[in-house]
Amino acid sequence: DLVGGGYDLAIRGGHIADSALVARPICHLHMVLVASPAYLAQAGIPRSPAELTQHRLITRRFLGGKVSPWSFRDADGQITTLDVSRSCLTLSAPEALTDAARQHAGIAQVGVHHAWPYLERGELKVLLLGQHDPGAYELVLQYPHRALMAPRVKACIDYLLAQFAASPALHVPLAALAAHTA
Template sequence: MEISQRVRAILSFVEAVNGGSFAAAGRTLGISAAAVSKNVAGLEQALGVRLMNRTTRTLSLTEEGALFLTQARVALEALNSAVDVLAEQRAEIGGHVRLSTSAAFGRDYVLPALPGLQQRHPALSVEVDFDDRVIDFVRDGYDLALRGGHIADSALVSRPVCRLNMLLVAAPEYLARSGVPDSPMQLAQHRLIGRRFLGGRLAAWHFSCHDGSQITQPLDHAVLTLSAPEALVQAAVLGMGIAQVGVHHAWPYLQSGQLKALLVGQHDPGSYQMVLQYPHRALMAPRVRVTVEYLLTSFATQPALHVPLAALADYAAPV
C-alpha cells in the first residue's frame, strides 16, 4: 500500500471509530460509506490483522484495533502539528504583547533585546511597564512579567532567566580611606549603604561560617538607605561606603576597577533568581510565544547575568 493510500485508509479507520459508522466517516471525509469500508478493508489486509468487527448496525474494535487506534491518533496529531508549525513559520506573527519588568532590568536587558525582536517580527508591538509592584495578570492585562527575588510557587509558569547572586562592593577610594574588612564583625566599623524594599523592610546581610552556621549583619546603622538597586551601585562607585548589590549590576564596575568585591567566600550570595512569568494556558498565542523565546535567548547571551561565583575572587580587594 502506497503512503498516500495508507494515510487515506488510516483516516477512514479513525473517523469510522469516531463517528461510529462508515456512513458518518464518509460524511466527515467527503467520500462514500463504501469508499470508507474499502479503505479500512485494505488497511486490514496490509496489516494482516482485523481491526474492527462489523455488523449491520455497529462497529466494534478488536484488541489489535484498539492498540492501532491509539498509535494512529498520535501519528495524525503529529502530522497536524507539523502542518501548524510550518504555517506559523510562513505567516507573519503580529499583535500586541504587554510586559511588566523592574526599571533596572528592563533598561539594561529588556530594551536592548527589543530591536532584534521587532526586526524579526515587524508586525509585533510591545508595551513595557517599568514597575516593581506585583501584578495581577488577568486584572491588569499583562501577557508576561519579569520578576526577581524569592519566587513563590504560584499558578504561573516561571521560566528561569538567571540566578541573582549578591555580593558586597566598595570603591577603591573608600577602601583606601577606611581599610578593607576581612571579617563580617569588622563591618560595624564601616559606612554601610542599605536597601529598603517597597514594603519598608531593610535588607540584612548574611554570612556563612566554617561550621555551616550563618551570621546576620543588620543595617540599622546604615549611613545611607536607598530603594533602587542601581542607586546602591552608584553610591558605592561614588565612594560613599559598602553596599550589597546584585552581581549583574556590579559586573561592569568590577571589570573596570571602579568597584572591588569584599568578603568573597564569607558573604552569602542568597537564593534570589530572575524569572519570566506568564499564566498557564493550554494554547499560548504565537505573539506571546515568540516574545518569550526571543527574550530568553537574548538573556542567555548576556555575560553579566551568568557570572560564576568563583570568578568574583579575581575582583576581590586585597586584605
C-alpha cells in the same frame, strides 16, 4: 497581580514563591558586597562581618518597606545576619546602590550583574567573598498559562530568553569574582 491586571507576562527577580503561574527560569542572581578602591583606601578593608559595623553601609529598601538583609556563613556553616538598620544610606533602586558604591559612599550589597562591568574595570572590589551568603535569588519570566498563549506573547518570551542568555553579566561564574576581591 498578573492575572487580575490582565498582564501577559512579568520579569521577576528575587525569592520566587510558588504560584499557579508558569515560571521560566532565566538565571540565578548572585549578590556580592562591593566598595570602591578609594573608599577602601580611606576606610580600610573589612576582613570579617563584625568589622562592617565600623563602615558606611548602603542598604536597599524594597517597596514594602523591608530592608534587604546581609547574611554571612561562619566556619561552622552557621548563618548570621548583620544588623544593617544603622546604614548611612538606604536606596530602593539596585542600580543606585551600585552607583553609590562607585562614588565612594560606602559598602553595598548588589547583584553581580549590576557590579560586573565596574569590577572588570577596577572601579569596585568584592568584599568578604566566601563569608558573605545572601541566599538564593533567581530571575524568571512568569505568565498565566501555556495553553492558548497568543503568538505575540510566545515571540516576546522567546526574544527575552535569547537576550538574557546573551548577557554576560547575568552569567558570571562565582569563581571569577575571586580576581576582583579587595
